[in-house]
Amino acid sequence: MFSLLQEAATTAAGHNEGAVVVVDEAATHGADVVIVHGVDAAEHAGEAAGLPQLDIATFGNQIFWLVVTLVVLYLVLSRVALPRIAAVLSDRQGAVTGDLMAAEEFKQKAREAEAAYDKALAEARTEAQAIVAQNRAEIQGQLDAAIAKADAEIAARTAESETRIREIRASSDVSARDVAQDVAAELIRTFGGTVDQGAVNAALDSRMKGAMQ
Amino acid sequence: MATEATGGGLEFHPMDQFVVKPLFGAGEVHWYTPTNVTLWLALTALAAIALLVLGTRGRAIVPNRSQSVAEMAYGLVHKMIEDIAGKDGLRYFPYVLTLFMFIVFANLLGLVPMAFTVTSHIAVTGVLAMAVFLGVTIIGFVKNGAHFLDLFWIRSAPLAVRPILAVIEVISYFVRPLSLSIRLAGNMIAGHAVIKVFAGFAAIAAVAPIAIIAVVGMYAFEVLVAFVQAYVFTILTCVYLKDALHPSH
Numbered sequence: 001m002f003s004l005l006q007e008a009a010t011t012a013a014g015h016n017e018g019a020v021v022v023v024d025e026a027a028t029h030g031a032d033v034v035i036v037h038g039v040d041a042a043e044h045a046g047e048a049a050g051l052p053q054l055d056i057a058t059f060g061n062q063i064f065w066l067v068v069t070l071v072v073l074y075l076v077l078s079r080v081a082l083p084r085i086a087a088v089l090s091d092r093q094g095a096v097t098g099d100l101m102a103a104e105e106f107k108q109k110a111r112e113a114e115a116a117y118d119k120a121l122a123e124a125r126t127e128a129q130a131i132v133a134q135n136r137a138e139i140q141g142q143l144d145a146a147i148a149k150a151d152a153e154i155a156a157r158t159a160e161s162e163t164r165i166r167e168i169r170a171s172s173d174v175s176a177r178d179v180a181q182d183v184a185a186e187l188i189r190t191f192g193g194t195v196d197q198g199a200v201n202a203a204l205d206s207r208m209k210g211a212m213q
Numbered sequence: 214m215a216t217e218a219t220g221g222g223l224e225f226h227p228m229d230q231f232v233v234k235p236l237f238g239a240g241e242v243h244w245y246t247p248t249n250v251t252l253w254l255a256l257t258a259l260a261a262i263a264l265l266v267l268g269t270r271g272r273a274i275v276p277n278r279s280q281s282v283a284e285m286a287y288g289l290v291h292k293m294i295e296d297i298a299g300k301d302g303l304r305y306f307p308y309v310l311t312l313f314m315f316i317v318f319a320n321l322l323g324l325v326p327m328a329f330t331v332t333s334h335i336a337v338t339g340v341l342a343m344a345v346f347l348g349v350t351i352i353g354f355v356k357n358g359a360h361f362l363d364l365f366w367i368r369s370a371p372l373a374v375r376p377i378l379a380v381i382e383v384i385s386y387f388v389r390p391l392s393l394s395i396r397l398a399g400n401m402i403a404g405h406a407v408i409k410v411f412a413g414f415a416a417i418a419a420v421a422p423i424a425i426i427a428v429v430g431m432y433a434f435e436v437l438v439a440f441v442q443a444y445v446f447t448i449l450t451c452v453y454l455k456d457a458l459h460p461s462h
Contacts, residue, residue: 073258
């Protein structure tokens with residue numbers, strides 16, 4: 001393509017016409033393709049023909065404006081854009097790190113809270129058990145006291161009853177002896193005997209001894 | 214576009230889009246004349262500034278769309294330098310980012326219909342490449358002194374082949390600015406010229422659908438090329454910077 005154009009341009013330069021129209025070799029073969037080059041170039045007499053890229057006359061212009069552009073772009077980017085983007089990126093990095101650390105802290109706190117909760121629960125349980133044991137002991141003590149008191153009362157009553165029974169029995173013994181003495185004396189009298197009080201008493205005593213046992 | 218049917222034939226002007234013209238009126242192009250180059254250079258700089266300065270004016274922790282793109286560009290170049298040239302290469306990050314933003318926006322703006330592609334000119338890419346070449350060479354000698362020449366004297370190779378390798382290394386070193394500039398300009402010239410040629414064929418009714426599909430396809434391809442060439446230029450700059458900072462192989 002380039003050589004074609006070069007050739008065309010060279011031909012154009014040779015013809016040195018106002019509006020340069022170059023008929024390519026292809027056109028002579030009947031392809032009817034016309035490559036036009038240098039219509040603008042013809043207006044600038046000094047401009048070299050060929051690739052516009054190889055036109056050395058414009059190099060100074062291009063280089064000058066390129067250097068201006070690059071310097072401006074470099075200054076703006078290095079003074080404004082890059083510090084800003086770097087700051088944003090480091091802020092973001094900081095925020096992410098900070099958030100992660102905060103999350104870790106919260107996690108630690110949650111763990112501590114859980115431990116405290118567990119500890120409180122265990123303490124409460126121990127305390128409850130202690131209270132239960134204490135109450136049980138207290139109740140047991142009261143119960144024991146009540147049982148002891150009841151036992152004492154029962155013992156007292158039993159003793160009292162036994163005393164009374166013994167009294168009753170004693171009094172009954174005495175009265176039985178009196179009755180027996182009277183009945184024996186009366187029987188003897190009835191059968192016409194004389195009452196020997198001493199013999200009666202002795203007989204009664206020996207008989208009562210066996211009965212009283 | 215640049216093609217008009219005259220007398221039943223076809224006229225192709227695939228290279229007219231690259232002609233440097235004064236913006237106001239006709240006449241000589243002096244070094245100070247505002248030309249279409251000036252206009253598109255300014256637009257390129259403004260586009261880069263719009264993205265990186267206006268786009269980030271929110272300074273948001275959670276970025277919006279333009280700030281995300283700006284941060285992505287920043288991150289891309291930052292990571293590239295750090296990975297290739299190492300931590301000490303980050304000193305030159307502002308200039309490398311300027312290069313990348315300039316080239317990528319110049320390439321992309323050049324794809325706007327009727328636009329002028331500044332990176333299709335050898336003069337422009339040549340200056341960019343020479344700036345990298347000279348900068349890297351100066352950094353190399355300032356940082357390493359004469360040890361910078363170790364770059365050409367490969368100690369890991371057998372002594373016998375070292376002189377031959379040194380010659381090859383020196384040649385390849387001095388070819389760098391040439392390959393950098395011609396790769397970028399050549400890609401831009403070729404892509405744009407091919408699009409113009411296809412567009413010219415669209416004037417013929419019989420092949421117009423094919424020509425239009427081809428233009429669309431080429432355009433999509435050129436968008437990719439625009440980005441890839443900016444990326445390649447930047448990554449090679451980083452590689453050269455690495456050589457300058459750490460010349461021993």
